[in-house]
Amino acid sequence: MSTQIRPGDTIDGFVIGDCLHKGGNGYVYRVRPPPERDAGYPLLMKVPGVGPGEPTLGVVSFEIEQTILPLLTGSHVPRVVAVGDDAMRPYLVMEEIAGEGLAAQVARAPLDAAELAQVGAALADALQSVHRQQVIHLDVKPENFIVRTGGEAVLLDFGFARHARYPDLLAEAKTFAAGSAAYVSPEQLQGHRGDPRSDIFALGAVLYELATGEPPFGEPATFAGMRDRLWRLPSPPRSLVPSLPPPLQEIILHCLETRADRRYSTAAHVAFDLRHPDQVQLTRRAEWTAGAGLGRQLRSWWRSRGVAVPVSAPPTVAGSAPVILVAVDTEHPDDERHPALRRATQALVAMNAEFRLMFVSAIEAAALGEGARLEDTASGKHLDHRNRLRMWVAPLELPASRTSLHVVESADPAETLLDLARVNHVDLIVIGAPGTSDRALAWWRSVASTVTANAPCSVHVVRTPERGESATPRPQIRANPPMGVA
C-alpha cells in the first residue's frame, strides 16, 4: 500500500506539485523533473488510488495504462517520460497537454455546424491514430479528450484500453469493463472488448452531445438503464437542433448504429465524412426531425430481442477497410493510361468489402484574371474538370456512399496528393506511371515518383503494358517536361 503523496515529496527525483485531479482512476499531480529527465515541456504524474476505500479496479486500470500508453506514439496521445513499475509505488509521468478539455466545448454546445465538423474530424483523427497502433480505447468521452490550440485532439486515460498484442486484463470482467454510462457501446455492455467500432459508437455519442448539448441516451445511473441502448433509437439530433445540417445528422446516427457492423468501419471514414459533408450519401435518417415513432422503436426492439447485439468480426487487420485515393489526370482525357487505371481501381474494389474511394484530379491553377469563356475562369475550369472526373468514374458503377470526387487546383500536384493522403488517412494511392513517351524524363522527377517516395501509405503505380512495336526503339530525350499528373 502506498503512503499518501504530498506536494513537496520527491519520487525518483520528480518533485511533486499541486494535485490537479483526484478521481476513480487515481491522482494526477504536476511534477518538476530532475534535470536529467527534463523533457522541455510541463509534466504530470499519475498514481493509482491504492488503499482502504479505493476500488481494486483502479489498480488494474492503472496497470493497463502503464502498459499501453508508453507503447503509443504520435501527437494524439501524451508523451510518456517515466514509468515507475515498483509494485509498492507505481506511477506514470507524462506530458501535460496544453489546450482545452473537450468537456468545456460540450458545455458550450450546441456547436455550430462548421465547428462541430472540424472538432469531430480532429477527434476521429485521434481515434484512428490509436486504432492503427492496435489499441482500442473503450472509454471515449469528452473528459478524455483535450483539443490543442492548433485544433489537434489528444486522447487521454487508457485505463480501460485494450492492446491486441497484450493480454486484456479486463477480459470477462463484464460489469466493470464497460466505459462511461453516457457513451458506452451496446456490445461493451455485453462484455465485448475487442471491436474498434465500440470507440466509433462512443465518438458518435460525443458528436451527438456536441451537436445538441445532450448525450443521446441521457446519463443512466443503473446498468439496466444503460442497456436501453441495446434497442432504443436516440432522438434525431435535428429534433433538438433543427438547424443541424442533414449530413452531420447522417454521420452521427451512422456512428450510433446499435450493431457494430452497421457503423462506420473505421474512424478514418468518420473523419473523411466530417471533412467532406457535401459528399456524404444521405439516407432517410438524415432528414428525421422527430423522435422515432412507436413503429420505428418497435421495429428496433423487435430486431434486438433475445441476444440484442450480434457481434460480427471486427475489421482487425489494418487496412481491411481502406481509404483509397485514385489520382486521375483530367487534363489529358485521351491518355492511354486511363483504362489501365480504371481496371486497377476495379480490381482493388473487388478485393475490399469496406472501401472508401477518393478520386482526385489535381489541375493547374487557373491564370489570374477572369477569361472570356466560362471554361477559362477559375470556377468554370473547376466545374469542367469535375464533370470530366464524374464521367471518368461513371463506368465503374460504384456506390455513391463509398466514393467522393475532388478537383484541386495546384501548382505542385505531387505535394497536393500527398497532403490529401495524409489528412484523409489514405491507405493506398493509385496513380499512373509516367507514360512511354515520358519514360526518358528522369523517373525521380515525375509526380508518381515523388508520391511513391514520400507517401504515408502504399502506392499502386499503374503502367500501361507496352505494345510490341514501341518496345524496342528507345524513346527520344525530350527537352520539355510533360504536363499533368504522370
Added chain:
Amino acid sequence: MHALLGDFVGYGADACAVVERVMRFAEEGAIVLKGNHDAAIDRRGGYFNEQAQAALEWARETLSDPQKRFLAGLPLFAKHAPSYFVHASAASPERWDYVDSPGTALRCAEASGEPYTFCGHVHDQTLYFETPTGRMSAFQPSPGTPIPVRGPRRWLAIVGSVGQPRDRNPAAAYTMFDDVRREITFHRVSYDYLAAADKIRRAGLPAALAYRVESGI
C-alpha cells in the same frame, strides 16, 4: 537460469546428443524436469501413438545406462519462488494432464501455489492469466513482445516446444521470464530442422516424425 521442462526423447533421432546436453545443463544448475516421454523409457505403460512408440524404442536402444538412469531420476516439478515449473499440470504432475483450457489452467495455477507457473506438454505457446473475476483467460502471445506480468494475479505460461510446434512454423519455441522487470517474452528461433528430419529418416524412424519436424505440425 535455465529450466528444461521435459520430453527430451521420443520425437527425434538425436536422443543421445540431447540427453548429453541436458545433463550438462543440469550440472550447471538448470532445472530439469521429467516429461511423459522420458518416463516411458523405463516403463512400458502409458499411451503413445505408433510414431512415438517407435521413437521411444529407438531411444531405449541407443541411450546409455547412465543416460537412462539420469532420465529416471528427474523430478516431476520444481518450485523456485516466485515460479513453479512442471511438465504437465501442477494439479497432478504424474497424471500428465494437459493444460489446454482456462479451466485446466486455473486448476494448475492454484495447485502450484506460486504466481508464475511454467508448463510444457502442450506444444503451442499460450499465456493464461487471472481476470478480476478470478477465472483464467487465454492469450495468444506474439513472439518477441515482452509482456508485463505484474499485479496480484496468477500467470501461467505454456512455453512452447522445440520440436513439433503445431502451428506450421518449424522454428523452435522457448520463453524468457525476467523476474526483476516482471516480463515474459515468448520466442521462436529457427534451427536446422531439415538436418533433424534427415536424421530421423536415416535412423529408419516413421517418416511422419520427420515430416512433422519439417512442417511444424
